[in-house]
Amino acid sequence: MPTEILLTDPPLWLTTPLLGEPAATALLHTLDAELDWQRPTLRLYGREHVIPRAQVWMGDPEAHYRYSGRDFCPEPWHPAVAELRDLVIANLADQGVQAGFNSVLLNRYAGGEERMGWHSDDEPELGPDPLIAAVTLGAERPLRFRWKPGAAPAGDAGAAAPFNAWLPHDSLLVMGSGVQRQLQHALLPRRIPGLRISLTFRRIQS
Structure with missing residues (x-):
């Protein structure tokens, strides 16, 4: 599986393809049809x-989290999502990264007008420097990154500028230790048609 290094410090990389076809497209249609969005x-x-x-918030029974004043309780693992979780964990292990994901946030974007605003995945339940693994299925869109104040690389204005990580169908974006502490990301509106489903695997700490 070819891997593109987007950042080395903090570590950010993209692997594609993850599942291969026709499995990736079949999973896209399964999740679209079978989940309670x-x-x-x-x-x-x-x-x-x-x-x-x-x-849809999905995971182990104890994987509760609080966001924007609301408590979210996980749906049970869908068998296809649990299988994908295990594949992602195995892919990371092959790269020397140990992961114990117990939850996943699935987001469904019907078209380019649907979006996710600027944020970091830094809720207290995730710990100080969480590992986040994001699988993209469907329409390719760019995830926009920007450095938090004081966190940008020094001495190189180009390296400190916001940047796009284009996430194609059947890809795995890994945001390693330090990414959430140093950067924010957003899925901004684009004139890009087509269904996109993202699955961001993470570990809720009890």
Whole structure:
């Protein structure tokens, strides 16, 4: 599986393909059809907003987390997602990275107008420097990254600029230790048609 190194410090890399065809497209259609997709309301800046995408929180029974004033309890593992989790863990082990994912956030974007705003996956339940592994199925879109204040590389204005990580169908983006502490990321609106489902595997610490 070819791997593209996007950053070395903190470690950020992209592997594709992960499943191969026709398995990747079959999984996209399975998840689209079989999951109970939801659009929860979150409180941001004192106001209630329906999220601009659909999502499912899935994982082990104890993998609860709190976000934007709401408690999320995981749905049980769908067999196809559990199989994908094990494949991702095995892929990381082949690269010398140990992962013990007990949960996954699935986001469904019906088209390019649906989005995810600027954030870091830095909820307290994830620990200080979490490992996040994100699988993309469906339409290719860029994940935009920007450095947090004071975290950008010194002495190179180009290296400190925001950048895109284009995530094709059947790809695995790994955000290693330090990425959430030093950078934010967003899936911004684009005139890119087509269904996209992302699965971000992580470990909730009890």
